[in-house]
Amino acid sequence: MLQLKNVLKQMIQISEEELEAFTELCYEKVFKRKALLSQEAKFINEVYFIKKGIIRVKLDDLGGTEHTIHFAIENQFIADYRAFLTQEKSAYQLQALEDTETIVMPKSAIDWGYANLRQGEKLGRLIAEHYFIYLDSRIQHLYTLSPKERYDLMNEIFPNIHNRVPQHMIASYLGITPVHLSRLKRQNQ
Amino acid sequence: MLQLKNVLKQMIQISEEELEAFTELCYEKVFKRKALLSQEAKFINEVYFIKKGIIRVKLDDLGGTEHTIHFAIENQFIADYRAFLTQEKSAYQLQALEDTETIVMPKSAIDWGYANLRQGEKLGRLIAEHYFIYLDSRIQHLYTLSPKERYDLMNEIFPNIHNRVPQHMIASYLGITPVHLSRLKRQNQ
DNA sequence: ACAAAACGATAACAAATGTTAAGGCTTTTG
DNA sequence: CAAAAGCCTTAACATTTGTTATCGTTTTGT
Numbered sequence: 383m384l385q386l387k388n389v390l391k392q393m394i395q396i397s398e399e400e401l402e403a404f405t406e407l408c409y410e411k412v413f414k415r416k417a418l419l420s421q422e423a424k425f426i427n428e429v430y431f432i433k434k435g436i437i438r439v440k441l442d443d444l445g446g447t448e449h450t451i452h453f454a455i456e457n458q459f460i461a462d463y464r465a466f467l468t469q470e471k472s473a474y475q476l477q478a479l480e481d482t483e484t485i486v487m488p489k490s491a492i493d494w495g496y497a498n499l500r501q502g503e504k505l506g507r508l509i510a511e512h513y514f515i516y517l518d519s520r521i522q523h524l525y526t527l528s529p530k531e532r533y534d535l536m537n538e539i540f541p542n543i544h545n546r547v548p549q550h551m552i553a554s555y556l557g558i559t560p561v562h563l564s565r566l567k568r569q570n571q
Numbered sequence: 572m573l574q575l576k577n578v579l580k581q582m583i584q585i586s587e588e589e590l591e592a593f594t595e596l597c598y599e600k601v602f603k604r605k606a607l608l609s610q611e612a613k614f615i616n617e618v619y620f621i622k623k624g625i626i627r628v629k630l631d632d633l634g635g636t637e638h639t640i641h642f643a644i645e646n647q648f649i650a651d652y653r654a655f656l657t658q659e660k661s662a663y664q665l666q667a668l669e670d671t672e673t674i675v676m677p678k679s680a681i682d683w684g685y686a687n688l689r690q691g692e693k694l695g696r697l698i699a700e701h702y703f704i705y706l707d708s709r710i711q712h713l714y715t716l717s718p719k720e721r722y723d724l725m726n727e728i729f730p731n732i733h734n735r736v737p738q739h740m741i742a743s744y745l746g747i748t749p750v751h752l753s754r755l756k757r758q759n760q
Numbered sequence: 761a762c763a764a765a766a767c768g769a770t771a772a773c774a775a776a777t778g779t780t781a782a783g784g785c786t787t788t789t790g
Numbered sequence: 791c792a793a794a795a796g797c798c799t800t801a802a803c804a805t806t807t808g809t810t811a812t813c814g815t816t817t818t819g820t
Contacts, residue, residue, distance in 0.1 A: 443715035451714060464707045467700050473711060496693075503692035510699035511656050517706035518653045522662060524713055525640060525746060526632035529807085549768065557714060562807055564769055718777085738798070751777055753799055 383408070386431050386485050389457060393508055394501035404499065407491035412483050419476040419484075426465035426472050427489040432456055435482025436546055439474050450554040453479075453540070453547065463513060479547055529558045530566045572597070575620050575674050578646060582697055583690040593688065596680035601672050608665040608673075615654035615661050616678040621645055624671025625735055628663050639743040642668075642729070642736065652702060668736050718747045719755050 383405045390396055390404075410433075413419060419430060419437070430437070437460050439452040451474065454460035465472035466489070495502040523532055533556055536543065543552065553563035572594045579585055579593075599622075602608060608619060608626070619626070626649050628641040640663065643649040654661035655678070684691040712721055722745055725732065732741065742752035 441711060441714060447715075449714045451710065464704050467704060501692075503690075503696055507692055507696040507699055510696055510703050514699050514703045514706065515653050515656060517703065517710060520710060521640065521706060521713075522630060524710075525630060525638040526636075548766080550766095559808055560768075561770085561809080565807090568769085737796085739796095748778060749798075750779080750800085754777090757799085 383485065385433055385457065389431070390505070394499075394505045396499060396501065400499050404491060404495055405485075407494060408485050408487050410483065411486050412481070413478040415478055415481050417478050419478065420462070420472075424471075425469055426462045429459055429461040429463075429466065429487040429489075429492065430476070431459055431485040431487065433483040433485060435478060435480045435484075437482060438477055438479055438547070438551060440477055441474050448554065450551045453543070453555065459509065479551075524557070529556055529562070530569070532556050533563065533566055534570075572674065574622055574646065578620070579694070583688075583694050585688060585690065589688050593680060593684055594674075596683060597674050597676050599672065600675050601670070602667040604667055604670050606667050608667065609651070609661075613660075614658055615651045618648055618650040618652075618655065618676040618678075618681065619665070620648055620674040620676065622672040622674060624673075625668045626671060626673075627666050627668055627736070627740060629666055630663050637743065639740045642732070642744065648698065668740075713746070718745055718751070719758070721745050722752065722755055723759070 386408070387401050387405060390401065396404075411430075413435075420426065420428065432454060434456055437454045438450050439454075439460070439462070441449045441451050443449065452460075460476060462472050462474045462476060464470075465474070492506070496506060499505065523535065527535065533552075536552070536556065549563060550560040553560040556563065558566075575597070576590050576594060579590065585593075600619075602624075609615060609617065621643060623645055626643050627639050628643075628649070628651070630638045630640050632638065641649075649665060651661050651663045651665060653659075654663070681695070685695060688694065712724065716724065722741075725741070725745070738752060739749040742749040745752065747755075
């Protein structure tokens with residue numbers, strides 16, 4: 383839990399007692415490579431903190447095609463955040479791409495935090511704002527950058543991503559086919 | 572200010588005294604068609620509530636092409652929210668597409684709200700979450716829907732948008748060229 | 761350790777989307 | 791009110807991106 387506590391301390395003012403009470407409502411959970419973090423759950427009630435490993439958010443469209451929307455790695459929070467907030471049916475699935483150790487923050491813990499942590503609402507606001515900024519820049523890039531430019535940008539942001547995830551998932555994240563990504567890489571040389 | 576007060580009352584528990592104190596820190600501002608809401612501002616310190624009119628968020632890429640990222644209409648909040656949050660240089664511009672009446676919520680008012688409204692942080696969280704949900708669904712659609720499907724969806728969500736904004740801005744919002752949108756419309760008949 | 765599955769590169773071809781240019785209509789502006 | 795600017799459509803052509811299939815390599819599960 384130390385890893386999670388450190389990240390929380392960087393985000394808000396929180397006492398040791400508060401940290402202790404909050405993390406007692408959380409628990410550790412390990413997922414095997416390829417496992418789905420929540421299978422067929424009617425409601426999404428968990429936020430994950432990644433201690434070790436890598437997780438992707440994927441989305442199947444009506445035609446059966448699979449899209450990779452997002453990757454998350456060590457020390458990051460990940461959730462099907464929209465379904466968590468709205469309590470509507472989830473569109474996404476979270477999948478471990480390596481054997482992955484997480485800390486589960488159940489909705490009950492988060493609601494407890496809103497009610498009882500001095501800066502609980504602020505923590506919620508900061509997390510929502512952080513995701514907002516991430517999505518905003520994603521959209522900006524989808525509008526203004528070509529697939530090749532997005533590929534180059536991804537190499538800067540995730541220097542080691544190629545060694546951790548299959549290339550067809552990277553292609554999917556970029557919004558192009560694996561065949562096309564292969565072509566772009568050749569042109570880049 | 573009544574319009575703004577009503578929207579705030581729907582979002583959080585807020586007393587008449589709190590409403591009064593908060594709205595006293597805000598002020599009305601009118602923009603002519605085509606005007607930019609903040610020109611060349613170094614820092615973005617205003618959130619707008621639209622009383623009447625329509626505003627678009629636009630973005631110029633390095634090649635000089637203009638992209639329309641977002642539309643906002645009556646009773647909605649609009650801001651260059653990322654720049655507002657991060658206090659970094661703005662990538663976007665807000666532009667009135669009709670003569671538009673707004674209520675300006677300056678950053679000082681919002682910070683005052685965080686500190687002094689009972690549910691100020693909650694309001695901030697709800698606004699961030701609301702935007703997050705919107706952006707998340709935008710990204711989902713960009714991944715899973717074809718331009719034609721996005722066009723049909725837009726017609727459902729904004730039934731009257733065609734009568735209010737030029738078609739080339741709609742094309743830009745959809746991520747396609749005006750010529751291509753014109754082709755798609757013909758196919759749809 | 762081995763068989764099966766997954767993976768990435770490549771080629772040939774198909775489909776989607778962009779570019780440029782022209783014409784006619786509408787709206788804006790002086 | 792008239793000129794100018796903006797706007798939408800259409801066509802012809804160019805470019806980008808997707809589809810399908812094959813092959814050799816690597817990884818995985820047992």
